[in-house]
Amino acid sequence: MLTFEEKEAIIQEFKELTRKEVSLKRVNYHYEESLYEKTTVVYHLHPNGNGFVYVGDLAQYEEANDKGMLNIREATADELRQTIKDSIAYLATEEEEVALEEVEEEWKNKENSKLTLLQEDEMWNIYHGYNLEESFGSYSEAKAYLLEEGFRKVASK
Structure with missing residues (x-):
């Protein structure tokens, strides 16, 4: 398991994220350029290594909770990087209305x-x-x- 410091170092590779301290020594990272009201990418990263990344309803993250948050406690460095990339892409992409062709x-x-x-x-x-x-x-x-x-x-x- 990555330590808090290792996770923070990986998260800080993403220059588009803004660090915000919250209660109990936890930190959040926000993507201010989000196309949605939701800007939190990393939620409640705790010194014990626990935390969450917002993945919304991306299909590849079936283990995300009903709020679209994926627990990153056991994530590897590569998994954490990929999850953050996916989260930013998700928040930076407009939802397309699918026009159904009548059959x-x-x-x-x-x-x-x-x-x-x-x-x-x-x-x-x-x-x-x-x-x-x-x-x-x-x-x-x-x-x-x-x-x-x-x-x-x-x-x-």
Whole structure:
């Protein structure tokens, strides 16, 4: 485990971070250029070596708590550097609104019955005429259902 001093030396390699002392000899490091209200990158680094790095909801940090904080008590030097880099990048990147391209597909079975698969917001809905038949959370679930029921996608014109 890295000592407090070793962790501080690594954190201070990041010139874009500002050191702020807090209670009980703990220190925080802030990224003042953050695009969000959240500026804390390193939170409550304590002389005993405990502390946290803000990683938000980055997928590679599954062990982060519900506030997006990752405990760095047992972090190696390389892990600490990478986590801080990821945190700064996270705070420096604007969230993109993903524009969902609407999908509408026609499916038919052997009896020539027709169903329509339509993406609406984040759901995949299957309609028989104007009646909602089923609703799914992903395209793959909806497709699997249609195939199980003997339907095949009609080629686009």
